[in-house]
Amino acid sequence: IAGLVGDRFPADSRERANHCDQLYFTDTCFFQDAERAGFTAPxxxxxxxxxxxxxxxxxxxRDSELLFVASRTGFRESVVRGLNEPARVMGTDWSALAGEGFxxxxxxxxxxxxxxxxYQRHQAVLNIRNEANVEHGLNQRSFEPLACGTxxxxxxxxxxxxxxxxxxEILVYRDAGExxxxxxxxRREPEFAVQVAAAGRRRVLAEHTYEHRVRTLLCDLQL
Structure with missing residues (x-):
């Protein structure tokens, strides 16, 4: 039995986790959480x-307007509000931002x-983690837009x-200024966007497809 852990988990998950032959964490912070919870499975x-x-x-x-598709959280809203230029924002619970018109x-x-x-029609996609679910890990928006050449x-x-x-292969920001x-x-250098997106797509195709993940599981479980 293989267990994939992609979100924060409750402290009482030990029994279920330890029934697994192998656990896989999508966030390296979960290793510490698992140790505290008493997980013993590899x-x-x-x-x-x-x-x-x-x-x-x-x-x-491709449209040069920045795209962000996700449900609203407090942290995500704070990042979006820090943008100097209008972006296209899609998802649930954005009614307050929608009413402002920017x-x-x-x-x-x-x-x-x-x-x-x-993703196919935009030059760039913004990614902001869901602070309630992850600490160090990447979400789907770190991979899927790159696969689309974005x-x-x-x-x-x-x-x-x-x-x-x-x-x-991917652009990283630490604050609103960056x-x-x-x-x-x-916007100034569209060729720069094309270059980074192409490099990111090559990495995704080389290492980050579901085929790669299934191969890892089969190898680990000796199947």
């Missing part, structure tokens, strides 16, 4: 992944097929260098 880091057959570049022109907000869920088309602007996370080369500087550079 564990290793295994990041999320992407299906490159679904998430792939489209044959359309950003182009669609306060609703979208289907996976629509998400893929959005550059990702990711908040600074400890696990990023385990998956990508920062500033060559984020706005990156957005401005992408």
């Amino acid at each position: 564990s290793r880091y295994l990041p999320l992944a992407v299906d490159p057959e679904r998430f792939r570049p489209g044959h359309v022109s 950003h182009h907000v669609q306060n609703r869920k979208i289907r996976r097929s629509a998400l893929i088309r959005l 550059v990702v602007l990711n908040d600074d996370l400890a696990d990023l260098p385990l998956c990508f080369e920062p500033d060559r 984020l706005n500087a990156l957005v401005a550079r992408l």
Whole structure:
């Protein structure tokens, strides 16, 4: 039995976890949490992944407007409010931001097929972690836009260098100043966006598909 842990878990998860032959954590911070919770099953880091057959570049022109697709959290809203230029924001619970009129907000869920088309049609995607679920780990927005040939602007996370080369395959910001500087550079230098996105896509296809993850599981479980 293999157990994949992708979000923070309650302290009473020990019994279920220890029934597994192997545990996989998508966030390296979870190793400490697991030790405190008394997990004894072998564990290793295994990041999320992407299906490159679904998430792939489209044959359309790209919009330079920054795209962010996710449900609202307090931390995410604070980052979006720090942007100097309007962005396209899509997801649930953004009604307050929508009412202000600065950003182009669609306060609703979208289907996976629509998400893929959005990634294909935008030059850059903003990624902001959900502070309630992760500490160091990457989410799907670190992988899926890159598979579509779209550059990702990711908040600074400890696990990023385990998956990508920062500033060559994925762009990293630590505060509002750095984020706005990156957005401005992408507008000035669209060829820079193309270069970073292409490098990121190559890394995704080489190391971060579901096929790679399944191979890891089968090897570890000797199947």
